[in-house]
Structure formats: C-alpha cells, structure tokens
Amino acid sequence: MGKAALLVLILLAGWPALAVAEPAPAEAGFAELVQQLDADNFVQTGQAVERIARSGHPRAVEILETMLAGSLQTLRTDGRVVVVNQVGRDFEITDALSGEDLGTVGRRDLSRISINNALRTQIRAALARASLNDPDATIRLAAVRRLMASPDPENLTLLQEQLAQETEPRVLAAIEVAMALSRLDADEPAVRMAAIEHLTGNLQSQVRNRLRTISEDDPEAAVRDAAAEALASIQRRLEYYRLLENVFFGLSLGSVLLLAAIGLAITFGVMGVINMAHGELIMIGAYTTYMIQQLFPGAIEYSVLIAIPAAFVVAGLFGIAIERGVIRFLYGRPLETLLATFGISLILQQLARTTISAQNVPVISPSWMSGSWQINEALALTWNRLYILIFALLVFISLLLALKRTRLGLKMRAVTQNRNMARAMGVRTAWVDALTFGLGAGIAGVAGVALSQLTNVGPNLGQGYIIDSFLVVVFGGVGNLWGTLVGAFSLGVLNKFIEPWSGAVLAKILVLVFVILFIQRYPRGLFPQKGRAAGG
Amino acid sequence: MGPLSRILFGDRVSWLFLVLLAAIAIILPWLNLTQPPDSPWYVSNYALNLWGKYLCYALLALSVDLIWGYCGILSLGHGAFFALGGYAMGMYLMLQIGDRGVYGHPELPDFMVFLNWDALPWYWYGFDQFWFAMLMVIVAPGLLAFIFGWLAFRSRVTGVYFSIITQALTFALMLAFFRNEMGFGGNNGLTDFKDILGYDLQAKTTRIGLFVASAVALALGFIACRYIVTSKLGRVAVAIRDTEPRTRFIGYRVERFKLWLFTFSAVLAGIAGALYVPQVGIINPGEFAPLKSIELAVWVAVGGRGTLYGAAAGAILVNNAKTWFTTAAPEFWLFALGALFVLVTVLFPKGIIGLLRRRGGEGS
Numbered sequence: 001m002g003k004a005a006l007l008v009l010i011l012l013a014g015w016p017a018l019a020v021a022e023p024a025p026a027e028a029g030f031a032e033l034v035q036q037l038d039a040d041n042f043v044q045t046g047q048a049v050e051r052i053a054r055s056g057h058p059r060a061v062e063i064l065e066t067m068l069a070g071s072l073q074t075l076r077t078d079g080r081v082v083v084v085n086q087v088g089r090d091f092e093i094t095d096a097l098s099g100e101d102l103g104t105v106g107r108r109d110l111s112r113i114s115i116n117n118a119l120r121t122q123i124r125a126a127l128a129r130a131s132l133n134d135p136d137a138t139i140r141l142a143a144v145r146r147l148m149a150s151p152d153p154e155n156l157t158l159l160q161e162q163l164a165q166e167t168e169p170r171v172l173a174a175i176e177v178a179m180a181l182s183r184l185d186a187d188e189p190a191v192r193m194a195a196i197e198h199l200t201g202n203l204q205s206q207v208r209n210r211l212r213t214i215s216e217d218d219p220e221a222a223v224r225d226a227a228a229e230a231l232a233s234i235q236r237r238l239e240y241y242r243l244l245e246n247v248f249f250g251l252s253l254g255s256v257l258l259l260a261a262i263g264l265a266i267t268f269g270v271m272g273v274i275n276m277a278h279g280e281l282i283m284i285g286a287y288t289t290y291m292i293q294q295l296f297p298g299a300i301e302y303s304v305l306i307a308i309p310a311a312f313v314v315a316g317l318f319g320i321a322i323e324r325g326v327i328r329f330l331y332g333r334p335l336e337t338l339l340a341t342f343g344i345s346l347i348l349q350q351l352a353r354t355t356i357s358a359q360n361v362p363v364i365s366p367s368w369m370s371g372s373w374q375i376n377e378a379l380a381l382t383w384n385r386l387y388i389l390i391f392a393l394l395v396f397i398s399l400l401l402a403l404k405r406t407r408l409g410l411k412m413r414a415v416t417q418n419r420n421m422a423r424a425m426g427v428r429t430a431w432v433d434a435l436t437f438g439l440g441a442g443i444a445g446v447a448g449v450a451l452s453q454l455t456n457v458g459p460n461l462g463q464g465y466i467i468d469s470f471l472v473v474v475f476g477g478v479g480n481l482w483g484t485l486v487g488a489f490s491l492g493v494l495n496k497f498i499e500p501w502s503g504a505v506l507a508k509i510l511v512l513v514f515v516i517l518f519i520q521r522y523p524r525g526l527f528p529q530k531g532r533a534a535g536g
Numbered sequence: 537m538g539p540l541s542r543i544l545f546g547d548r549v550s551w552l553f554l555v556l557l558a559a560i561a562i563i564l565p566w567l568n569l570t571q572p573p574d575s576p577w578y579v580s581n582y583a584l585n586l587w588g589k590y591l592c593y594a595l596l597a598l599s600v601d602l603i604w605g606y607c608g609i610l611s612l613g614h615g616a617f618f619a620l621g622g623y624a625m626g627m628y629l630m631l632q633i634g635d636r637g638v639y640g641h642p643e644l645p646d647f648m649v650f651l652n653w654d655a656l657p658w659y660w661y662g663f664d665q666f667w668f669a670m671l672m673v674i675v676a677p678g679l680l681a682f683i684f685g686w687l688a689f690r691s692r693v694t695g696v697y698f699s700i701i702t703q704a705l706t707f708a709l710m711l712a713f714f715r716n717e718m719g720f721g722g723n724n725g726l727t728d729f730k731d732i733l734g735y736d737l738q739a740k741t742t743r744i745g746l747f748v749a750s751a752v753a754l755a756l757g758f759i760a761c762r763y764i765v766t767s768k769l770g771r772v773a774v775a776i777r778d779t780e781p782r783t784r785f786i787g788y789r790v791e792r793f794k795l796w797l798f799t800f801s802a803v804l805a806g807i808a809g810a811l812y813v814p815q816v817g818i819i820n821p822g823e824f825a826p827l828k829s830i831e832l833a834v835w836v837a838v839g840g841r842g843t844l845y846g847a848a849a850g851a852i853l854v855n856n857a858k859t860w861f862t863t864a865a866p867e868f869w870l871f872a873l874g875a876l877f878v879l880v881t882v883l884f885p886k887g888i889i890g891l892l893r894r895r896g897g898e899g900s
Contacts, residue, residue: 274696276830326882329882330881333881334695334696335699336881336882336885337881338610338696338699339833339834339837339877339880339881340878340882342830343834343873343874343875343876343881344874344878345874346870346873346877347870347874347878349870350868350870353867353870354867467707470703471700474700505711505714509708509712512711513708515704516701516704516708517687519693519697520688520690520691520693520701523691523692523693
C-alpha cells in the first residue's frame, strides 16, 4: 500500500514538468486568443471567451477565472496580458500565458480589460462548460453542481448534452438530480410529481430547500402532499445517518478508551497491580512514534507502521524495568503500589519534559490516514478514526490469542490463578510476572502510537487517560478482557449520546458520575469473575 | 486517667507535638511583630503566610491519616473536601467585596457581572452571613462524604477500588467547577478578596489572626483525632484496618464505623480549606486536581502513617521542600516528589517517624 502511494506521489510530482516539456500544438493560437480578450468591443471579447473555453488549453479555466475576478489587465508598454495582484500600493504581475513572474509595476503601467455584466454571465457559463470537459471527474461534478445553482434553459441543454457523453456514475447521478430539479418547474403536475418521486431520498440541502418551497407553495394539493412526504422521508434518512454518525463517534471514542485500558486490563485485571504510570507508558509509545519520524524523515508514510513494534518494545522494556525495580517489592500491598507507581509517573513525565521538550511535539499523520470516507451527503467517516477503531480491535484479538493460545499466556494464567501451584510445577513465577507486566506496558505503548494520531503528543498525554482507563477496567469487571471491551465501547457510545444535549464537558462528568454510582451498586463490574478467582 | 489527660499525656510525642505547635503559634507572630527587618530572627510577612498555609496542609494531612492510618481507607479525593470548604469560605469572602469589585456591582461578584447574570444563583443565598458560610464549610464536605461513603461502604467498595472512585469523584468535581455555568467563577475561581468579618485581609494583624486560627484549628483537630483513636471507636477502626472481615464477623457494623470516620475526616479537610483560602487569597478548580489529592497521601506516608503527628510533620516537611525546590530548581521538583513516592513506599514504609523510632530503639 505504501509503495503504491509513493509511486503515485512521484507521478504527481513529475506531472507539471511533463506538461511543460510538451508544448501543445495550439500554443500560438491560444496566445492569439488571450490577446483578443483585450478587444475594442464586448462582442469580440465574448467571442474570444467562447473560443478560449472551448480550446481545452490547461490554462484556459484559470485565465477566465482571473478575468471574472477583474485581475486580468494589460501592460501599457507592449499590450501583454498579465495577471495582477495588488500588494499595498504596488502591483505584482505575472504573465497570463506562462505564469512567469514579471516583477512589480505601478498603477499607471497597467490598463484594465473592461468587462460588463453580460460578459460576466457568459464567462461563468463558459467556465462551467470548460470544467465539464475536464478529465477529472471531481471537477466535472463540481461543474454540474455549479450549473445546478442557476438552472436556466441554456445550462439545462448543456447538462443534457453532458448526460449523453458522461460515463462517471457520480456525475451522471448529479446531472439527473439537476434535471429533476429543473422539472419541478414544469407546467404539468404529473411531470412535477415524477420529479418529486425521483428526488425522494436525496440528501442534498438544495433538494430539501426546493421540496420545502414546493410543499408550501405549489398550486396542486397532490403535488404539495407528495413534496411534504418526500421531505419527511428525507428527514428520516438524515436522522438515521445522524444516528449512525453518532454511533461511529461513540465507537471511535470507545476504541480510544479500549486502547488506553487494555494494557491496564493485563497489569491490573490479570496481575492485580495498580499501575498509575500506565498513562506515561502510553506517552512513551506516542513519543516513540515521534522519534521514529525524526529518525526516518523520508518515510512518513510507513513511520506509523514501524512505530507500532518499536513502541511495543520500548514501553515493554520500561514496564519490565518498573516491575523489576519497584513493583516486585510491593506485591500484596496494593495501596503502596499505587503510590509508588504514581511517583514513577511523575518522574517519567518530568523526564519527557527535560529530555525532549515541555511543549507538545508534532507528529505527522501519513496521507493514507487523513481525509475522510464520504459515504453520502450526510455521512462521512474520517479515515484515522476508522483505522484506529480497526486497530483497537486487532490489538484486542491478538492479546486474547496471546493469553489463550501461547505458552507464555498459559503460564501467565497459571501464575495468576495459583501462584504456589504454578511454582511447584516449575514455572519461574518472578520471570512470568515481569513478562506479564511488560506485555501490559508494551500494549500501552502501542496505544500511544494510535493516540499520537488523534491528540497532541506532550508530557501530559498520559495523565488524561489514567482515570478513564481505570474506570473502564473496573466498570467492565476486573480480570475479564471481554468486560474491558464491552465497557470501553458502551462508555464511549454513552458519552457521545449524552454530548449533543449536554455539551462535551458535562457529558464527561455525567459518565463519570454514572460509573461511580454503577461501581457502588455493582462493585465487581459488568462481568464479575466467578468462582475461586473472585475471592480475596 | 480521665479522657483529657489520656489524650494529652498518654503519648509523649503527641504531647511534644502540641507543645511545639503552641510554640510556633506564639513565637512566629511575636518575631514578626517585634523584630526589625534586618534582624536574623525576623520572620517576614511572606514567611508567616507560608507557615499559615503549611498549618492548613498539616490539618488536611491529619484528616487523611485518621482514615488511612487508622482505618485503612486511602482516599485519593480528599482534595475535593478541602476545596469544597475553601469554596464555601471563598463565597463568603466574595460577597464581602460588595461594590469594590472591578465592575462595582453592589451585589454580584465580578465574574457574574461579566457573564451577564442579573441575580445571585439560589445556592449563593446566605453566604453573605459568616455563620452560614462556616456552617457550609462543615456541611458541604460532610454531606458529600456522607452520601459518597454511604453508597461506597454499603456495597463494600474497599481498598484500591475505593481509591480509584474517590479519584474519579474529585476529577468529576474539577471538570464541573471549571464550567462557567456552575456559578463558581469557572477557570479563575474566586479571588480578589478584600476583607473578612470587617478586617482587611492585607493587614498584618488579620494575617497574624488567621495564622493563629490555623494553629488553633490544627491543635483542636489533633486533639479530636487523638480522642477518636484512643477511644473504643479508634480500636474498632484499627481492627477494621487490620482484618475487615473478622471485625464484621465479630458483630461490628463495619460500614457505619467507616462512614462516620470518613465524614468526620472530610469535615476536618473542609475546615483546613476554609482557613487556607483567606491566607492564599484565591480558590480555583485546580485544587480539585487528582494530583493534589495523591500528593496528600505522600505527605502522610513521608511523615509516618497511623501516628497523626507524623502526618502533620510530613505535610510541613514536604511543603517546605516544595517551596525550596520550586524557587531553587523547579525542574527537579517532580523528580524529587516522584522519588519520594517510590522511596517512602519501598524503603521506608513507616516514614520518618518510623525511622526515628528505629534509631531511638523505641517501639517495635
């Protein structure tokens, strides 16, 4: 995927060079046309505009746009057509044809190409038509939208012509909508009814506005009713997509919570160690992403992918060091562990501040993670949140497999269920403790890579997640990975559903209060452990 | 031995602590008033104010030690009770400003004028009366602790779970108090106070008065805590700390003992906050920050849990160190504090008092 993206980048970078190296055969003729824009009368200028629009020259659209904006002028000295950009009292000029920079001149050196309203309208239509011929479907789509905004008969003929030769389904659909919109003005009610039927379910705001006017003003009652009904069904669809979008936001927040909490589900849930430095292990993962980007500035596209194993190893090693250095002396004293690891979290935060920077560091998102997936007019999902949602689930599944299917996982479960028996069977429990803690810490680091794509990376990154992740683990039920999964997603969705009517901060407070009350009612969480493991 | 003599003379160090406290309460203001500024014995206004703050912190640490050291409940939300007491006092002081605020409104505090409010919210009523504000200093933290504790102890939320939800509580309160709509001044909190009970807060005598009041509050709080821990209630609390299930099986209603101790401790914390606010001149939502509450635990742990005087001494020592570090080497303060957390839990679980006892060969 990265390679293909790189190839595309190279091609894109080389594109303008290719275009310049190969002069269009009609270059001289085009120069002639541009010069004709400075004609003595509007009729001649109009003809020049038409011919420029039809020429298909790469600079045609830009020249017409600057003319429309009134910044196309001629030099008094040699009559050359230039693009003018006023900076203070000076006028920076560039050649209209080549785009070459010609320096600055004074007002007296320039003469305006005169233009009137009729010409403006003509240029606008010509521009839209020129864009309709553009090889890029997105530009064609934009042109169709522009023509839709002023549905006069001429534009409609234009769209009809385009309908015959258009191949791109998106553009075709847009043209059909435009045609249907124009049929709403037809004299026969039957045609209007048919048009309304065609527009039912369309989510564009323009369609909704038209339908609203028709549902109020149309002379025929039947047409009014049909329009109202179509409008209502559109509203229902909008509501539905809004709901879907909200669920997506909730799941996205849930995936962040899951990533932050899942490492804790190992160290706290499985081992019973309260690790207040968990947030700082996330921070270490995020900083690792930053370091990798600094080390390989040329490979931003893959750096996030390299950072995942790197952050796992770095945070995991920090975790093992913390376990060997401090926590192992405190087993069986949870409150002391809490305080000691909190001290470690302060030290790690300050370490990041003094060795790297007290400010946030910039982490660049690769291009394949930016932008969004526009599903339809009403629903767009941002790629980074979508990828992180999938990533969170992948991490969860791999962790589950690691615990249930590997030898180390077997030993970990054995040690947590019955330490003495495991030791009697020859398991080196101290070693397993260190590795288990390292695994939880490593997963926190991996979470940091994902979070670096969503939030600011700085010394305080981890602090924001520690309370949330503890609550998720306790809410889901300590010692139960599935509980953490369900807990994270339900709290995320709950938060996003309260947010619209309460605001972000109050929503967070309400969720906190809800979890506090929930834990007091069900101290063992959503999915309490049963049997012998529950004791103690 | 009567109860009073048991409290005062039953333990030599406690007696020593009270004597030291009395000495501080008398000598520091006396030096501040009588010595010329160039004398080596001079105590500046700044230093006196600082010590007043430390005494409030010591009272706060005492309240944590009462439940953590003697009942095994580690609250990581005690900063919330401290801040609530502080806010109650701040609201009183705010309404004493009257029309001397920036906007000169006779009734509304500046921030409400700024938010275009035209009347005091209902929960500000009564705070212009000192007695009502003092009542709220006790009721607000006490009630919150009572409700929270009742819910938590009844469902047997114990140990780290309790610590985590108290932390979530103070975090939620911090977020809430940051909101302007709450009517507590939002981000900026309450500040710009002018006078208390008619005395100018900037005046030297008022400052000395507040300092002495803090010392007296600490002494009374200490005596009250000593009374509790030497009474039968205190014995039961220690039993709960050591083996909660066994105490329950013997027939004690464990959750009631915990609830009353927790509520009393929250009230002490609230009083500490109320004395703290006029001396520092501001109360803002930062006081609810979870970090502040966890720091409290380390003061207590450094001094030595389960001794009361250890907690107070720990608070004064750690805060002295903090003042020194934040002026001399600010970037090292968090390293030092973090290291303190680790060292005191791993190497010196009984704190400084424990170390001194081991040196003196006294106790176990």
